Amino acid sequence: MPKRYLPNIRDQYEAYPFPKRDPEQERSRVIASELEMLGKINHFGFAGRQSFGPGFRALVAGGGTGDSAIFLAEQLRKRGGRVTYLDLSRTSMETAQARAAVRNLANIEWVHGSILDLPEMGLAPFDYINCAGVLHHLADPDEGLRCLAAVVKEDGCLGLMVYGRLGRIDIYATQELMRHLTAGEPSLAERVALAKEVLTRLPPNNILMRGRDRKATLDLLLDDEPNLVDALLHEQDRAYNVAEIYTWLDQAGLKLVEFSTYQGLGGVCRLEYDPALYLEGLPVLERVRKLPLPIQQTIAESINGSMGLHGFYAAKRAATIARLDDPAMVPNFLTTHAIEVCRKLAAAGPEGIAVTLRFEVKYTFRPHPATQAFLTLIDGQSDMAAILSRLAAMPAVAAQGLDRAALMAKLVKDFDILAALQLVVLRHRDAPPIGTIVKSYA
Ligand SMILES: C[S@@+](CC[C@H](N)C(=O)[O-])C[C@H]1O[C@@H](n2cnc3c(N)ncnc32)[C@H](O)[C@@H]1O
Known part of the structure; x- marks a missing residue:
């Protein structure tokens, strides 16, 4: 039973479980919650080295009607990892349980409780914690985040979402x-x-x-x-700008790993955090580029003006993102949609491909010819050592006259965009393949 919580907030979510979900729909579709795609968690939070096997434990804190817990448990069921669902609202938990029952998921532990009680509950430690749309509803979100930090492993990772103020x-x-x-x-x-x-x-x-x-x-x-x-009608609701997120994480002993594309209601693409999206070609961009990253991203947020939420990964340690220049990394397409887009990118002319972001904002991606060739070599099995050897021998790449270091620099620059667009992620060759998520965006 929860001990420390806001009674009006519990009452609200008891009466109006959020989001509205019908368990019967589990028979026809799975909701792929963005932060919980295992390929992304592995790439951003575990440098590609996580197996998600029997010892792996995920916590979904403030799990609501179950989107993240169900999607995680569904992906983990064949690998052996387990999920702990925690929420203050019993009715929300009942909906989530009904959804899990339709799917025959047996790898979720159900806890009716409060995030603020977590450090004393004896459930820890967790490899991954999801907490999306919850901490900004606490009286003291700083304390809430510290409670999560207290139960995540030193080498673990968190996937968080809080509201964007602007x-x-x-x-x-x-x-x-x-x-x-x-x-x-x-x-x-x-x-x-x-x-x-x-x-x-x-x-x-x-x-x-x-x-x-x-x-x-x-x-x-x-x-x-x-x-x-x-x-x-929420009675407890606050929001953050980018700079405040960095400060908030810092007070809990956490670091921002990377903002995530988050295409749910009001979603945001990670490219929107880059001032270059708006200032490319203007001399002022040079000045902005010299500022600390959080300030650059805050400027991007201010120009953008419409980021209603911020989804991101956080961790206690630095350098949790998988690196393309590691020869042991195997690139994978994240979703079926990604395979389609990458096929078009590989075949695009010098004009590149226009990607439509929110509010019909167009981003033109002009991948380097070496990146286009790289995209044709991704098979989910070959590591970067093998891919680089094959790349160097391809006429389109050889014609560029790049040495290995220059070739890698071109690939790394474009790869950051491929990862931001949720197209390609990396896993270490010793970690089991994750597979491609069947997902399409309208
Ligand atoms: C907006 S919903 C988000 C649900 C879910 N995370 C999602 O993204 O779909 C907020 C949830 O946080 C829960 N919650 C609020 N305060 C909490 C607390 N102190 N401990 C645990 N859960 C809490 C509410 O009961 C509610 O289910």
């Missing part, structure tokens, strides 16, 4: 409005009913409606009460 200005304006209007309502259900009435009256120039498809916006809120409550 990208949620419209949400906070609407929360304030709803606080005024629903102040006298005795129950959350009555506040929900009133909020629905008000939402349908919001004019097109209202901050929540501006620039959005009105019908789609209203549908997401009116037809999905847990979403409406979570977004607009």
